Amino acid sequence: MSNDVLNTLRHDINEIDSDLLVLLAKRRRISHGVVEYKIANNKPIRDEARELALLEKLIGYGKSLGLDAYYVNNVFQTILEDSVLHQQAMLQKNLNPDALSETHRVTYLGGQGSYSQLACHKYFSRRPGKLVEIGCSSFDEITGKVENGQADFGLLPIENTSSGSINEVFDLLQHAQVSIVGEVTHSVEHCLLANPDTELSQLTKIFAHPQPFAQCSRFLQGLGELQHETCDSTSSALQSALNTPNSAAIGSAQAGKNVGLEVIKSNLANQSENHSRFIVVARKPLQVSKQIPTKTSLIMATKQQAGSLADALMIFKQHKINLVKLESRPMPGNPWEEVFYVDLEANLADSQVKNALEELKEYTQYVRILGCYQSETLQAVSVNTQ
Numbered sequence: 001m002s003n004d005v006l007n008t009l010r011h012d013i014n015e016i017d018s019d020l021l022v023l024l025a026k027r028r029r030i031s032h033g034v035v036e037y038k039i040a041n042n043k044p045i046r047d048e049a050r051e052l053a054l055l056e057k058l059i060g061y062g063k064s065l066g067l068d069a070y071y072v073n074n075v076f077q078t079i080l081e082d083s084v085l086h087q088q089a090m091l092q093k094n095l096n097p098d099a100l101s102e103t104h105r106v107t108y109l110g111g112q113g114s115y116s117q118l119a120c121h122k123y124f125s126r127r128p129g130k131l132v133e134i135g136c137s138s139f140d141e142i143t144g145k146v147e148n149g150q151a152d153f154g155l156l157p158i159e160n161t162s163s164g165s166i167n168e169v170f171d172l173l174q175h176a177q178v179s180i181v182g183e184v185t186h187s188v189e190h191c192l193l194a195n196p197d198t199e200l201s202q203l204t205k206i207f208a209h210p211q212p213f214a215q216c217s218r219f220l221q222g223l224g225e226l227q228h229e230t231c232d233s234t235s236s237a238l239q240s241a242l243n244t245p246n247s248a249a250i251g252s253a254q255a256g257k258n259v260g261l262e263v264i265k266s267n268l269a270n271q272s273e274n275h276s277r278f279i280v281v282a283r284k285p286l287q288v289s290k291q292i293p294t295k296t297s298l299i300m301a302t303k304q305q306a307g308s309l310a311d312a313l314m315i316f317k318q319h320k321i322n323l324v325k326l327e328s329r330p331m332p333g334n335p336w337e338e339v340f341y342v343d344l345e346a347n348l349a350d351s352q353v354k355n356a357l358e359e360l361k362e363y364t365q366y367v368r369i370l371g372c373y374q375s376e377t378l379q380a381v382s383v384n385t386q
């Protein structure tokens, strides 16, 4: 086959890919029209029956075209997730026109290529407007800029599938004067990044934020005795590695490429599926439509009577409210007392939640609502791909 034939074939592929993008943009515009209908008729954004029927039809049609069900399902689950999350974001903007201005000043940890920056871009890609990014060197700085009006939103990593909860953020939420207004998850592919031509065997020092050190602990144990230097962000770890011979940093391949570091080892995390969940905080809470899946996060300090925590949790059960997270942290100033961070799969505006919060008073010293926000973790509809 001559190069001309190959170039012609690639040209045809380029044409088809461009046509696909035009159709995807058109599909997204139409799905925005569907949101208008759902707003006018108070319909839930998600219609899983419709999605299932759609997928079954497309898988059947795909098979007639020689496309296997697994491939068709994967492609359209991605399209559906994007469609639903865009619709939810549109609905929320419609409900909170003042809160979501045309410019979003967002603080997050680190700088170019940090995982927080990647998560920020993912979250705000569905929220039209000018994004002004403000990199910070600590979690306190992130919330501080939101509290004093220098930023509209702050993005904080709160848990990771390899290292678990990020306690510093939970402790910060106990006193920061911010509300949780959103969440976003992002995959985290940790790589070992070093100056060009650096061999693994030459390394004497590793730079990283505490989280990558925790998430890659097993790989690092296998490297033997190396000096570990903790940095306040992945971005600063990369800069340190750039300026230190025979050293490396842990970060994303993209972050390394941005500063001229090369990947000398990838897939370092203890868990192959390594994802971080970030919360988005703002000075004021948002109203959240009952037409979308919602979470409510709160902090509670139970009374000291035996069984108070169990009694408090039973209230959620009695009101049929599902807990998706329960985290305990030391109560500041009372080292042997705990506060409990709770994520509810519920909308604060629901009467069940209001009644439960009222009944909680009997078993708690205090309950502080951290925020009610759109849940971004979409459960894909299950379809037969056999």
Ligand SMILES: C=C(O[C@@H]1C=C(C(=O)O)C=C[C@H]1O)C(=O)O
Pocket (backbone or CB within 6 Å): 031, 034, 045, 046, 047, 048, 050, 051, 054, 079, 080, 083, 084, 087
């Ligand atoms: C577009 C709609 O809203 C959602 C998105 C869908 C899609 O992108 O095809 C299908 C069903 C809904 O979950 C709809 O209800 O038709």
